[in-house]
Amino acid sequence: MKNLKNVIVLAGVxxxxxxxxxxxxxxVGQPAPDFTGHDSMGQAHRLxxxxxxxxxxxxxxxGCPFTRKHYESGNMQKLQKEWRAKGVIxxxxxxxxPGKQGFVTPAQENDYLAKMNAVxxxxxxxxxxxxxQLYGAKTTPQMVVINPEGxxxxxxxxxxxxxxxxxxIPSSKNYVDAALTEALAGKPVSDANTRPYGCxxxxxx
Amino acid sequence: MGVVALAVGVSFxxxxxxAAQGAMDVQDATGGSHGNVTLAxxxxxxxxxxxxxxxxxxxxxxxxxxxxxxxxxxxxxxxxKVKWTVPEGYSVGEIDWPTPERLGRGxxxxxxxxxxxxxxxxxxxxDTAKAGSKxxxxxxxxxxxxxxxxxxxxxALRIELPVESKARRNPEEATLFARARARLPMPALKVWxxxxxxxxxxxxxxxxxxxxxxxATFFPLRSGExxxxxxxxVLKFTGGMRITLVKAANTTASSNAGxxxxxxxxxxxxxxxxxxxxKSYKVSARIRSALPAN
Numbered sequence: 055m056k057n058l059k060n061v062i063v064l065a066g067v068x069x070x071x072x073x074x075x076x077x078x079x080x081x082v083g084q085p086a087p088d089f090t091g092h093d094s095m096g097q098a099h100r101l102x103x104x105x106x107x108x109x110x111x112x113x114x115x116x117g118c119p120f121t122r123k124h125y126e127s128g129n130m131q132k133l134q135k136e137w138r139a140k141g142v143i144x145x146x147x148x149x150x151x152p153g154k155q156g157f158v159t160p161a162q163e164n165d166y167l168a169k170m171n172a173v174x175x176x177x178x179x180x181x182x183x184x185x186x187q188l189y190g191a192k193t194t195p196q197m198v199v200i201n202p203e204g205x206x207x208x209x210x211x212x213x214x215x216x217x218x219x220x221x222x223i224p225s226s227k228n229y230v231d232a233a234l235t236e237a238l239a240g241k242p243v244s245d246a247n248t249r250p251y252g253c254x255x256x257x258x259x
Numbered sequence: 260m261g262v263v264a265l266a267v268g269v270s271f272x273x274x275x276x277x278a279a280q281g282a283m284d285v286q287d288a289t290g291g292s293h294g295n296v297t298l299a300x301x302x303x304x305x306x307x308x309x310x311x312x313x314x315x316x317x318x319x320x321x322x323x324x325x326x327x328x329x330x331x332x333x334x335x336x337x338x339x340k341v342k343w344t345v346p347e348g349y350s351v352g353e354i355d356w357p358t359p360e361r362l363g364r365g366x367x368x369x370x371x372x373x374x375x376x377x378x379x380x381x382x383x384x385x386d387t388a389k390a391g392s393k394x395x396x397x398x399x400x401x402x403x404x405x406x407x408x409x410x411x412x413x414x415a416l417r418i419e420l421p422v423e424s425k426a427r428r429n430p431e432e433a434t435l436f437a438r439a440r441a442r443l444p445m446p447a448l449k450v451w452x453x454x455x456x457x458x459x460x461x462x463x464x465x466x467x468x469x470x471x472x473x474x475a476t477f478f479p480l481r482s483g484e485x486x487x488x489x490x491x492x493v494l495k496f497t498g499g500m501r502i503t504l505v506k507a508a509n510t511t512a513s514s515n516a517g518x519x520x521x522x523x524x525x526x527x528x529x530x531x532x533x534x535x536x537x538k539s540y541k542v543s544a545r546i547r548s549a550l551p552a553n
Contacts, residue, residue: 079508080508081508117408118408118409119403119409119410119411120409154407155407155408187366190366190508192334192335192366192367193334193335193367216337217337217340217401217411218337218403218411219401219411247483249482249483251335251337252335253335253336253405253408253409254334254335254336254363254367254369254405255335255367256407257365257366257367259364259365
């Protein structure tokens with residue numbers, strides 16, 4: 055009986071431990087975990103190679119209505135263009151597993167980038183969800199901003215209107231834009247952590 | 260249409276510009292692609308009793324495998340949003356959210372509903388409402404329905420309700436409303452002591468019900484306080500329930516979706532506890548440090 059109880063307690067502890075390993079996540083103010091990802095052109099990108107620059111990570115699923123809100127309106131592309139012109143590295147990350155919504159082959163992603171006039175520095179294909187799980191990415195879009203020292207300075211939603219409706223964009227506060235504006239001016243980020251909104255990231259089961 | 264025979268209004272797939280018409284004509288709800296919603300009133304024939312409130316219900320029927328979201332959707336998704344239009348002097352209260360289910364798996368866990376669910380709200384009728392006049396309620400509903408993928412839906416629903424001095428209950432809707440009310444979390448009993456012991460990495464939520472609870476699930480009302488996907492461990496406790504809730508990675512309380520997680524202003528962990536018996540209660544547990552004071 056005692057043994058059975060111990061087994062149950064142990065199972066509970068293991069369950070929590072397994073969960074903790076699977077969901078690492080990032081914390082604002084802590085170093086951004088390093089990773090290497092391959093983009094749709096076949097190029098490898100190591101996060102730590104971008105030390106000295108601001109880096110934006112954008113979780114992406116081209117079929118998700120919330121992602122479509124920001125791409126079909128041109129909102130995401132505008133941000134990419136504006137901040138890349140100021141030296142910011144922009145990495146779009148696609149963590150959809152094969153067979154799931156948002157999964158793309160390199161060629162499909164390149165077609166999409168061209169069609170949407172999207173201009174990230176690179177679109178990283180993460181079908182095993184390694185980068186997504188490392189960052190605890192929950193939704194598309196979900197946005198992370200990393201400073202030149204490699205510290206996470208923003209994690210959360212793209213803006214404060216959690217709808218799939220592009221009509222809400224003009225009246226929204228864009229948290230990524232605000233975080234980069236403040237950080238590039240040497241100021242602390244006012245809203246450093248928000249609840250990301252959107253579709254769930256379509257990880258492998 | 261079955262049980263919602265008296266629900267009025269018709270739902271339109273997103274992008275359809277038509278406005279809801281049709282006063283009292285009873286129509287089938289033409290759905291969005293993966294579920295539909297109808298608007299019902301408990302006192303259909305004569306809801307608007309001056310000075311009283313009348314219950315309205317947004318009844319969702321969802322396709323198998325699809326779900327909609329609770330007021331706190333969890334890690335992804337969005338709850339249905341309703342914009343009410345009512346005559347001057349009338350008002351509609353907040354939605355009473357039924358106890359949700361835990362949805363999803365792995366590292367993304369959501370709170371929501373599958374199958375059928377009715378969201379109840381009260382239509383407040385002014386004292387000045389005249390018997391013989393007509394009240395109405397229009398609900399512009401936007402909701403997200405998800406399975407593997409998510410689709411935004413919207414619908415404009417209208418119901419007309421003649422004002423009479425004494426409301427007549429609509430027997431055909433009684434079942435729907437009774438069922439909806441049975442799914443609402445009950446207020447926690449005053450004598451139950453609710454406390455969330457802050458243990459550093461997690462909260463130990465303790466509820467003194469006097470009866471040992473062997474299984475329970477906690478649904479946090481606010482996002483950003485606990486890690487939705489973390490297993491909730493129920494600990495053996497003769498006086499009631501003890502359950503561990505892992506704190507969110509960026510451990511700050513937040514209010515609404517997409518809003519900043521702006522610090523632990525509340526001092527309580529609020530939510531709904533559902534016991535193995537199926538009964539659920541609203542709980543507000545004050546946070547207390549488990550570390551010894553010095």
